Amino acid sequence: MTDSAYPNGRNGVPCLACPLRLKPAFKDKTDEEIRFIQAIKTEHRHLPAGSDIIHPGQQDAELYTLFSGWAFRYQLLPDGRRQILNFLLPGDLVGLQASLLSAAQHGIEALTEVELCVFPRKRIWDLFVHMPNLAYEVAWLGSREESLIDQNLTSVGQRNASERIAALVISLYRRAEALGLVTDGGFRFPLSQQQLADALGLSLVHTSKTWSRLRKAGLFAIAEGRLTLLNPRLTSRMALLYEREVAPRPLI
Amino acid sequence: MTDSAYPNGRNGVPCLACPLRLKPAFKDKTDEEIRFIQAIKTEHRHLPAGSDIIHPGQQDAELYTLFSGWAFRYQLLPDGRRQILNFLLPGDLVGLQASLLSAAQHGIEALTEVELCVFPRKRIWDLFVHMPNLAYEVAWLGSREESLIDQNLTSVGQRNASERIAALVISLYRRAEALGLVTDGGFRFPLSQQQLADALGLSLVHTSKTWSRLRKAGLFAIAEGRLTLLNPRLTSRMALLYEREVAPRPLI
DNA sequence: CGTTTGTTTGAGCCCTATCAATCTACGTGG
DNA sequence: CCACGTAGATTGATAGGGCTCAAACAAACG
Incomplete structure (x- = not known):
């Protein structure tokens, strides 16, 4: 003290x-x-x-x-x-x-x-x-x-698997960006698929399959524990986001 | 003022x-x-x-x-x-x-x-x-x-339809009880099934079917816009609740 | 009473869960 | 250096819970 x-x-x-x-x-x-x-x-x-x-x-x-x-x-x-x-x-x-x-x-x-x-x-x-x-x-x-x-809650209650993943990726991306953690369009992404599944309210298997489908569709890529958002527009559209401005953030 | x-x-x-x-x-x-x-x-x-x-x-x-x-x-x-x-x-x-x-x-x-x-x-x-x-x-x-x-969020992400309904009923019952709104084991319950469905993250049809199945199973009853909790033990067990004490509540 | 709004029920399908096996990466010990 | 064990990721097969479509039913209302 x-x-x-x-x-x-x-x-x-x-x-x-x-x-x-x-x-x-x-x-x-x-x-x-x-x-x-x-x-x-x-x-x-x-x-x-x-x-x-x-x-x-x-x-x-x-x-x-x-x-x-x-x-x-x-x-x-x-x-x-x-x-x-x-x-x-x-x-x-x-x-x-x-x-x-x-x-x-x-x-x-x-x-x-x-x-x-x-x-x-x-x-x-x-x-x-x-x-x-x-x-x-x-x-x-x-x-x-x-x-x-x-x-x-809205994600888990209303969105399907692909939409949930897209929404989570966008949300984390934006938060990382606001903290200056994004470099070259990517940021450290330390989640295991089990943790992803538990956050999304999906089973591990279905999470894995949907996750890899979105990667193959070119929305984002994973390498060396980093996530790179390759197609923000498409990801954002898939997430069915309302584009509402978030308030400026004071923090301790 | x-x-x-x-x-x-x-x-x-x-x-x-x-x-x-x-x-x-x-x-x-x-x-x-x-x-x-x-x-x-x-x-x-x-x-x-x-x-x-x-x-x-x-x-x-x-x-x-x-x-x-x-x-x-x-x-x-x-x-x-x-x-x-x-x-x-x-x-x-x-x-x-x-x-x-x-x-x-x-x-x-x-x-x-x-x-x-x-x-x-x-x-x-x-x-x-x-x-x-x-x-x-x-x-x-x-x-x-x-x-x-x-x-x-835990409900919608992890519980199935019956468990979600049981958890919601228990939660509302306890809140009503703390406000002294419960009489004869029941309280005013003004939700339509569409509102229930939107709260539970389920479709209207599935909500209706599960809702009536739980009523027929004797967990609770609906009459005249009031819900009566007939079998709190069973409902609580079905909801998969942790019995954790809630903090005493100050309010404005 | 016809209309509207909400509830109930049936049928069929699809999304997601579950089970199970394989594959990869990685660390450990011989 | 390599066999082995473990944890995580991937993939296939199958089943089931929940969704959608559709229609009937009930209750409230002007």
């Missing part, structure tokens, strides 16, 4: 120098806000791929910011079926719902190696008391996550 | 005497909090069933509290398919996501005749500045809604 500025170390990058905030997707912060964030940040945590960040039913989970890497939220049924609810990319809040509701209705797992900025649950309250603008952004981020889940 | 206490009239019930707050599901408020809410409430609005409360793409929507009646949030695909994202019951916030994100990614429609308490969008900010406890509850309610959508 030290406030000192340090190049790195236990607490990683100082918030004042946080590279995430420089990305186009992120809203400017005042020095006061950044210092407050720095003050309540207790740790900069590294976890390997596959780690449980929050396990289902966990009480009083901490709040995190995803500094680097990918994660996903999921829910399990008693018989083992799993639904992946949404994917978390750098800059996303991790565990807000679990923090506010005090008992997590879901789990969160690291999809790749991740770095997390750790904020104790109790401090969220301080933030609401002392930093209303930051509190407002927390609420904003919560609503934005809900909006993403809305879209996934 | 008057602060006066009145028995009813243009602004309906004064917040100090709001009957909703007396229900077991609602958290106590201080007089100061209630007066603040009263002060920013601009209208008590009545709308008939089927009204658009927020239309898809709407800018700068107002924020509402659902005082009475049911509503639902939905998303449309360009070809007309509709996904109902969640149902809104008395006491729920209406349009938080639309207010925070400034452009609604969804629509909200009155399912029955409704009464809404109207709060102007700009005042939400005042609430964050002056009433951190209320702001925290707004965020809490946002997370609670997200949790409901998570469960719907």
Whole structure:
């Protein structure tokens, strides 16, 4: 909980120098806000791929910011079926719902190696008391996550297999793009087909077949763990997307 | 925006005497909090069933509290398919996501005749500045809604038709129960089968067949627009629910 | 009463699930 | 260096849950 500025170390990058905030997707912060964030940040945590960040039913989970890497939220049924609810990319809040509701209705797992900025649950309250603008952004981020889940629910409920895959690819592409993670029309794509299937609400086999059909149709390509969007127009059309402008995104 | 206490009239019930707050599901408020809410409430609005409360793409929507009646949030695909994202019951916030994100990614429609308490969008900010406890509850309610959508997404992605219906019935039953709307094991159930189908991600025909099969199996009964849960145990088992305690619910 | 809106039921087909086997990549140990 | 084991991806065959088409039925309404 030290406030000192340090190049790195236990607490990683100082918030004042946080590279995430420089990305186009992120809203400017005042020095006061950044210092407050720095003050309540207790740790900069590294976890390997596959780690449980929050396990289902966990009480009083901490709040995190995803500094680097990918994660996903999921829910399990008693018989083992799993639904992946949404994917978390750098800059996303991790565990807000679990923090506010005090008992997590879901789990969160690291999809790749991740770095997390750790904020104790109790401090969220301080933030609401002392930093209303930051509190407002927390609420904003919560609503934005809900909006993403809305879209996934619409996908799973109304779109067929091809349309679901196209919609997911477009959605992830746009998010990666907003974070400056897209180079040469492609970005790191660390999902296994089982994870894809669980996110799409499809079986593994059908996911594999549809996935490869869309690749052969030239919509996108996979190589070396990267996805390259070869035909954005066609992919977007197949996804049956409404082209609605998304609000500009402030982020902690 | 008057602060006066009145028995009813243009602004309906004064917040100090709001009957909703007396229900077991609602958290106590201080007089100061209630007066603040009263002060920013601009209208008590009545709308008939089927009204658009927020239309898809709407800018700068107002924020509402659902005082009475049911509503639902939905998303449309360009070809007309509709996904109902969640149902809104008395006491729920209406349009938080639309207010925070400034452009609604969804629509909200009155399912029955409704009464809404109207709060102007700009005042939400005042609430964050002056009433951190209320702001925290707004965020809490946002997370609670997200949790409901998570469960719907899991349902639509992983459960078959019977399981989905059972899960929806149980979920609505519990929410109605927490609001004291259940009498004689039943509650008002104003959904058409088309709305059910759009919420479940099933076709109208298949919804009708499965719905009547579960009724004939004795899980629940429909009469005079009311649903009576005849066999909660069996319904709950069919829904493949995890029995996890839900957090106590504060509400504005 | 005719009309409209919503519900029910039957028939046939297709999309997706399931089962099963093969293939590939990759890491480990002999 | 190569045999082997494991995890993930791919492909074929078959079955079933859910969709679509279509028509009958019921209830609400002017």
